[in-house]
Amino acid sequence: MxxxxxxxxxxxxxxxxxxxxxxxxxxxxxxxxxxxxxxxxxxxxxxxxxxxxxxxYMKPRPPTPSAIPSKLTVNLALPYSSVLASKEVDMIIVPATTGQMGVLPGHVATIAELKPGVMSVHEGNDVTKYFISSGFAFIHPNSYADVIAVEAVPIDQIDPAAVQKGLAEFTQKLSSASTDLEKAEAQIGVDVHSTLNAALSG
Structure with missing residues (x-):
């Protein structure tokens, strides 16, 4: 068999x-x-x-248009929910591991690994910002962008006091860590909370 x-x-x-x-x-x-x-x-x-x-499990993507569309269609998905579904926007900026990456309609097909940081969604003069922990951005040649994140939350829903508390706790854990595993876990906590703090202050 x-x-x-x-x-x-x-x-x-x-x-x-x-x-x-x-x-x-x-x-x-x-x-x-x-x-x-x-x-x-x-x-x-x-x-x-x-x-x-x-x-x-996948729906077929529309073919690549002959002319560049005026809008970028964005999906932002988490393991447990969909934050944005087929939303037409002017541009997104994602925190790729290689640096901030702007995506406009007609962007070349790309796969980008994401790091903790701010994803901004631009619709005219309106900008909505989300903090994402990690994931991948799949940019398709037909002006579709799929952002798959482990966690994502609107910046305005983050509690600055909780971020400061978490940063202090993980900094303390990092200084007192005795094993490689404890150091790695504490370093991840410091990195995420430092990026959260920067996102709130910026």
Whole structure:
């Protein structure tokens, strides 16, 4: 049975490698490859349900437009909720590990790792700021941006007193840490609270 499953999986991988990954309309859709895989799986292992593939959970993105749109469509998602869903904005600025990264409509496709910091969402003269702890930003060529964060909260909902208290506690833990694990945990706490403090004062 293991050999049969491995054989069906190899078929899926071969099919995926033969595809060119692009948003162009002429590229075969992923469900076609999935259907071939599922049919082969059912022939080889009829008594076990075939596994799901990523395309089973994803909605297809619209094709890359011929002209740059006037708005950027943004999704900001957390593991337990959606903060922004298909919101059209003028620009976002995210705290990438390489520095602050501005994203406008028509931005080149990019994947950026995020560090603790402020994400700002610009709509005309209105700017909404969120503190995000970490995550990734996926910038698609069709002027869509998906920001996946571990935690995110509007800046105006953060209690400055709690931030100062947390910073003092983690600074104390860092100075008294005796093991590498304790030092690492305390350093993370100091870094996050220092960034929170800077976000509130800036």
């Amino acid at each position: 293991f050999r049969q499953a491995a054989s069906a999986t190899r078929l899926l991988l071969r099919s995926a490698k033969s595809r060119v990954f692009s948003t162009a309309a002429e590229v075969p859709a992923a469900p076609e490859v999935d259907n071939t895989f599922i049919e082969t799986w059912k022939k080889m292992i009829p008594n076990i349900e075939p596994p799901k593939t990523p395309s089973a």
